[in-house]
Amino acid sequence: MNDLDPLSPNSADSQRRLMVALALAMALTFAYTYFFAPQGPPPGAGVADAGQVVAGTDAGTAAPTPGTGTAGTPPPAGTPGPEAAVADAAPAPPVRTLDFQRESAHYSFSTQGAGLVSAPLQGPKMREQGEVSIAEGYKLLFGGDVPPPPQMNLAQPVAGQPLPLAVSITGPSPLPADARYAVAETANPETGATFTARQGPWEVTKTLQWPREGFELLYTLQVKNTSAQPATGELQLHFNRAIDPNNEHAPSFFGGVGNLSYASCRVGEEEHKLAPEQSLPDADESRGPVHYFGIDQQYFLSALYPLGGPLPGRCDFVATTTARAVTASFPLTAAPGETVTLRFGGYFGPKDDDLLAAVPGPAVREAAGAAAAYNPELTRTIDYGMWAVIAKLLVSIMKFFHGLMGNWGVAIILLTVLVKTILLPLTHRSMVSMEAMKKLQPRVEELRKKYGDDRERLNMETMKVYQEAKVNPLGGCLPMLIQMPVWIALFTALRNSYDLYQEPFFGPVWRDLTYKDPTYILPLALGISMIITQRLQPQMGDPTQAKIMTWFVPILFTLTLLNYPAGLALYIFTNNILSIAQQYGLRKWLERREGGGGGGLPATATAGGKRK
Template sequence: MNDLDPLSPNSPDSQRRLLVALALAMALTFAYTFFFAPKGAPVEAGATDGGQQVAAVTDAGTPTLAPGMETAGTPPPAGTGSEGAVANAEAPPPPVRTLEFERTSAHYTFTSQGAGLTSAVLQGEKMREQQHLSIAEGYKLLFGGQVPPPPQMNLAQPVAGQPVPLSVTIAGPQPLPAGTHYAVAETGAEGGVTFTARQGPWEVTKSLQWPKEGFELVYTLQVKNTSAQPATGELQVHYNRAIDPQNEHAPSFFGGVGNLSYASCHVGEEKHKLAADQKQPDPEKMRGTVQYFGIDQQYFLSALYPLDGPMQGRCELTATPEARSVAAIFPLTVAPGQTVTYRFGGYFGPKEPDLLAAVPGQAVREAAGLTATSVNPQLGETVDFGLWAVIAKLLVTVMKFFHGLVGNWGVAIILLTVLVKLLLLPLTHRSMVSMEAMKKLQPRIEEVRKKYADDRERQNLEMMKVYQENKVSPFGGCLPMIIQMPVWIALFTALRNSYDIYQEPFFGPVWRDLTYKDPTYLLPLALGVSMIITQKLQPQMGDPAQAKMMTWVVPVIFTLTLFNYPAGLALYIFTNNLLSIAQQYGLRKWLEKRGGGGGGVPAGTATATAGGKRK
């Protein structure tokens, strides 16, 4: 047969037909495998896979623990070890479940993927986000309109791509990821849930219990080594929270109270906090005994702390404009068949000093078997008044006393203003008497100005000589403001940190939160008018340009600055200005009466009074 015979198996046509046939056969096999082949039968409840029992699923889709998984301390089935670990890895994970628990103080939502919180919504009128009202909304409220209230405070908002709050990770040669699927077992009507997962050599059981009331919980974490070899790694406990940058701003002495959230950890002897755009703390300072960790916001706190006292470990803080994250990391070494237990207390609620000082509360102590003095996580230090702590705490204490009498925090601030005014009365009285005396000296001062108009240095010397001869101070008018400045700063600090006053109204629907700015700007404007009147009652110092600046420019700048300050601070300064106007007016009438009426204070009387004794 000729080699070119088309029927020859060695001919090009025969080889081409063979290749086409093989390609068609492979394509048909591929299609059958992926589109027509029957699927594997599902694993039945209670069946085994390689010697490892898996979780069963009820008709409602609710996973129940299969035999051998009810408790963390149950021995692993036969074959556990390296072979059992492989079986564990191959076992299908339990389906994801969402669990909701409603309590008096909060509504909790858990997910079985990561066994953590997806929301912790606080309940109650004060447990809300700080409302940001526009000018239009403020005047709408003023004239009887309605504005939707701000949302309830949610202290557990998962961050996309990051572990959910309360989830754990085991880092090391045999890792356990944060997103591991857990089987679920609820623990009854008293409140609690237990999550269990197995992967590699690890069997992790997480139990959470909380009282019916309050903001605390007990978080017990058991890690068991089910293999025949020692297992080591690092246990990482996560707490992350998503942030809306549009609703967050940093506190500033010139920009308002703020509602910034920080990733926070108290490790060793120091408390560390981190917000977006802030410098990372020194990693070496983040190692030591961990006392607590969590997310610290302006008036609310989400924190975990070791229930058996501070534990050796370290913290990692992360802050971006969209998220705050903290991980507490502890060394983990577990012998074959042994279980290591970690116990944490949790507080998810307002930064109310009395509540923080009582953590852990009585219900948590009883559940965890703690003595009265066994642990103190020092959560009260998260209410940070800074350099003004002494004065700020004193002001809060006084306001709480007045609030107990009148039941209104705005009225309590007014009564505080009256009290401070009375305490400073001797100093302000001397200052006002000095200012009244200076008015009598104005003709002589004008003569000095005209006489030495071309020599400013000599003019100032001669003016000071006149003041000294009559024993008056040209700076006496500034004394009341200088004295009040520490009180103003301390009150601002108190409003910025005190949950007692947060979301507390003055009166009417407009001033519904004394820690937030006045959305109508009526209080700052009234304050500015009262400040102008106060300046006009004082003697005009310096040249006309300086006098005009003190009378008009300074009050306008001060008013514009206070537009973003808390309404409670504007209320205090406005009330103080009204009291100062009344005091100045009454003093003037009294001095005129003593001087025989007419145009002012007799020279002898003014000089003697300003000098502090009578001739």
């Protein structure tokens, strides 16, 4: 049998000898590498000391052997040696996360893009508006404990998208938003940080500074053209936020205040806000002088604004169920060696009217080296809509009462008393008119029996009776019609005013006047008080209509208000209690006047229908 036959015994012995030889070669190679070969990675690849990642070759590309050209041929004359190649390769800084603990917020930055990865606000009011179930509400009512909602985090990165505050440059020489940045060691890292990245002709330096207190920061961008040629592009600033659709609720006139987030940008005089299922603004509308941009939520704002005034540019929006994003783009042109500097003010905090009106604060102006800086009018993000005049007036009055009493629930009660007092002359005439109509009911019932088949004649004769008695049948509706704008404006204020957000009324249950009453005690008490109010009023029309007004309308109104803010239910309930007391007191006063011969009501009719 041939020794080369793979089935022969000699062939098997040859294979065994080959395997032994390979094993010995591997062992010798390992021993040489471990004991005799120089330690550390070869130049141009691997991990350098101090944890710095050194740039290696592109994937799929073979690195030439040091000291040789391609395929081992000598390099041409004038080709830099391996030492020069290592010197020219810029080491990529390691990815780091920097934490800055401040009184108002805790900021976390990543050097991968030099953007925010987390920014939870600090403090009891700086929380998300969490859901409280009925069971949890009654648990609180009887002294139990329910964990508070998490702190409001204004920087929640979107997977696969640039980090909030990241920068990119588009054009012939792009710089990606996830470029790796080096961190400059500052003398006092508690007051800010400086990041630097280099790619192509660009050297980008981002400096963030913030005062020790407050919610503002100074964001300085320095873009240097390090090449010998002019460079152009478009500088883009990114801000986005990841959204949990299970925890986001749109505001509704028939429900709660909501916590919807919008991708927002003010261009010219128009403020564009985009949420899911809303149409994007036209390209021309989103191009122009950019005043500010960011993420606008119900009671919180994350926004950047050009510190020197509006900059010509444009805004691009993204609004899905899981993300909101806005990108502000500005034209960029730099001559060889030129550095373009842009300064932005930032605000990351609650939409408090006083705080927003003071932006930029003295500390930011001082850091920017400007005696006076542009006011971006961030107060425009507090949108009261068409009820702005009344809503702002109500908030101002409640602030005054809160300053006296220290409780926003008591401030709402005092606001109710004030409005009731102002409307007292009108409601008094209305109640007097209703009591007079109650005494006219026997005559109206006789007319209904007499002209029941002739609707037109019945209405004409009924109005004639009212005119003779000088009674307005619609007078009872006028106070309620006047109260309606107050109710709507108060609801609008509760939905937009941070002053009332997360503010308690009484005990642990009603710990947020802008959230619904989880026990539904206030809406139910409101419904009962409304039924009592209707029972005190004269029953007009046929018995079926009377039952509808007495029972059906209050029940429907109560069901509608179940998910409304507790502050609104408190206002209406207090108003009903005051109305009941006023109606009862008026009735007793009129009875005493009639008993004493004063004749408090117009002499209209006897029970038999004849005038006195």
